[in-house]
């Protein structure tokens with residue numbers, strides 16, 4: 001079902017323009033945009049410091065990132081979200097919380113390389129990305145090889161992807177793609193809320209829903225350039 005446009009969407013987006021770094025796409029074709037357009041961010045100009053940068057893709061209403069930014073004031077966070085209706089909520093919450101270390105990009109992740117300088121990101125968070133089980137939509141999954149190539153470009157050496165999902169099928173698919181792409185797997189759990197990683201975990205909006213239904217949460221970390229592979233707990 002199509003989400004109804006939020007009331008006064010445009011003036012509200014405008015009111016958040018100080019924390020919105022990009023919106024839309026530079027041209028219709030995503031492949032062409034990714035290859036030909038560069039508006040690389042100057043982090044010092046954006047955040048006013050040289051703190052490390054982390055990125056969440058598909059931030060939804062922003063619950064995860066807001067808490068993360070509160071806990072880690074000396075890290076800068078970029079939030080990417082395709083849906084304008086949804087990112088608006090995340091931006092309004094960020095402004096209300098007075099957080100200075102979060103900025104937003106209302107763009108498809110397919111064109112991240114237009115904005116994010118190569119090898120500049122320490123961590124990429126993929127929280128409950130849409131599993132898209134249909135074979136025909138494989139390329140759109142945020143852990144397909146197409147996206148892992150983009151993440152590989154953006155991540156520093158030793159940087160990592162932290163993924164959580166409720167879908168076992170999508171989880172197994174993602175683990176296979178990480179290994180295929182040369183990432184090392186660590187901190188794998190098939191029941192995050194009953195694992196050693198539960199204490200530090202920030203529960204996202206989708207996670208709260210799935211968990212309330214009694215579903216287990218899967219989590220893994222894929223490290224770029226690390227050489228230790230830890231098997232499933």
Ligand SMILES: C[S@@+](CC[C@H](N)C(=O)[O-])C[C@H]1O[C@@H](n2cnc3c(N)ncnc32)[C@H](O)[C@@H]1O
Pocket residue numbers: 057058059060061080081082083086107108109110127128129130204205206207
């Ligand atoms: C299932 S929601 C999860 C939201 C949030 N991370 C959470 O855990 O509560 C997935 C989000 O990813 C966004 N998304 C999906 N594909 C995307 C893409 N290619 N680029 C940017 N955002 C995307 C969707 O619009 C949606 O808001």
